[in-house]
Amino acid sequence: MTAIRKWLFAGLLVLVPLAITVWVLNWVVVTLDQTLQILPGNWHPDKLLGFHIPGFGVLLALFIVLTIGAIASNFLxxxxxxxxxxxxxxxxxxxxxxxxxxxxxDTLFSENGNAFRKALLVQWPREGVWTIGFLTGAPGGDVINHLVGDYISVYVPTTPNPTGGYFVMLKRSDCVELKMSVDEALTYVISMGVVVPGSGAFYKPK
Structure with a gap:
């Protein structure tokens, strides 16, 4: 029974990430294929070729994004x-x-933006409890008139879904800058601390 349980979990570790990846990619392709509806009926690849090839919508969406980006980058x-x-x-x-x-x-995609540029170790939600946060900038507006000292803006993500989280302003001296990339820190958060940053290995309890 021990061997069967071991094989079961080993199989799940291989198949679950693969299945989720395939599902996400399929959803993206199917969704972007809907952009083909903007083409005239006679221009549809399905009618021109006589059969459906998934992925043409991805190419069309990429072409549209690049075209708009090229237009938006010049003076006019x-x-x-x-x-x-x-x-x-x-x-x-x-x-x-x-x-x-x-x-x-603008903050996330601008070349001059400073969002998620650094991974930080911060005490949250109380002193003595540490978690991963991301530097997003510095307080501004009327907020800085009520903060005494050097403060920074930090986004503290939830796990395993980092798209939800908390925006907090902390003293810079209370934050520890980590020597890991943002991608490594996000992986650490998403895996709930299971994947060791920098190595891709799994944490093994002693």
Whole structure:
């Protein structure tokens, strides 16, 4: 029975990540294939080829993103984006949603952004309890008028789903900068401490 249990868990460790990866990739391909609906009926690859090949939507979506990026990167494109932003910022409700999402995306995807640049060791949710956090910047606005000392903005993710978490402002002296990449730190969080950062090995209790 011990050997069977060992083989069972070993098999699950191989198959579960593979199955989830295949499921996610299939969902992405199927979802992006829906972008083919924007093409005229006679231009659909299914009709041109006579059969369906999954993945054409991915190529089309990539082409659209690259094209928009190329246009938005030149002088005229930047002016058009500014006009577009101005129009959306004049629409009630839409303005609040769009501006919030744009600020987050600008921070995350901007080449000059500082979001998730460093992995930190912070005490959370109370003193003496340590967890992984990510440096996102520095407090600004009226907030800095009420903070005494050198504070930084930190995102503390939840595990195993790091998309949820807490935004906190901590003293820089209370945070320990870790010598690991953001990817390694995220893997550590997602695995709930099972995968050892930097090695990819599993933690083995003594």
């Amino acid at each position: 494109g930047k002016k058009l984006v500014s006009v577009w932003d101005l129009m959306l910022n004049r629409i009630p409700i839409v303005r609040s949603i769009y501006s919030s999402v744009k600020q987050v995306s």
